[in-house]
Amino acid sequence: MLRYLPVALATVSPGKPKLLQDGFFVRFTDAWPLTLPHVKGKSFQVERTNEVPYDLSYIIPAGDYRDVDLSNATGGENIYPENTRTLYEVALGFKPGNYLVHFYIPAGEYVHRLEQSGMAPNVASATLRYLGASKPEDSPYDDKRIFMYFVKDLEPLILRTFVDTGMPAAVGGAEHEKCIFGLTVNKCYLKQIISPTPEQRDRAKEIPYYTELRW
């Protein structure tokens, strides 16, 4: 449900669309929990799509962070669908700045960590703050490379947005950074395919559950 699209080694022609399009197939793996019965292990065809751009911004002091909750919970940014037949494919890009973003789902559980004990993101550490962190240049605002997949009632995805140190303090105020996120919410209306053919299964975009990203 979270994917990083690396820079392409080669281009193909005709180009392959970054976002899901009408008629595309998606398949949710069996790892999705029983608490999300509307998608667990199911295959769908995208009936129609609608791309909705949206920007978020936060001004944060250096050395401090804000947890940005993308879910529809109180205090969240309300980027999750409310309909069980809707999938939100969200492309995320960043405007330039001196900040890092760590992904957590649900709150407090890192998406990116290494296997050695203690090798987990930690914004309080001068070194571990860079572990698993996305920097603005990793997913530019105009060439978004981070893709997230949200369905109704998915646990909250948290973007821990940390403004790095090292900026000169201005006269009359502490150093701050404006962190600007560009979102493209690709609303996909889904039609379930009860018995997908082998060809449909092969062509389907597989959407893993977040637990499959951690082992």
Add this chain to the structure above:
Amino acid sequence: MPSSSLAMAASPTVFATEKRNAKLKPTLIMIDNVLGAQDAIITVQDRFTPSVTNGVPIPAVQTPTRLSINVSMNACVSIRDELKDMEILGQMEITIATLDANCIVSVAYHPN
């Protein structure tokens, strides 16, 4: 690229309000103090309220100074190259040490 030209009869004078999804990048500041009554001490100020963060649950308004320049009487100064790395996070304001309606400041900028 928006621009505005205002007399420094009030301080601070707002040249651009905050744009939530962009920083403001000034590209030109011209200070015409040819008819000014005294030397003009001009300051470019950024005004914003930070977001609620882990360390600051109730943030206060911040007004950091981004640029300060002293322009003599009978002088006109134009700044362009020196602004290339300057960013305004919130509202762009300009202050003058002594109010003077004959000191004219022109600013051009673009959202980034």
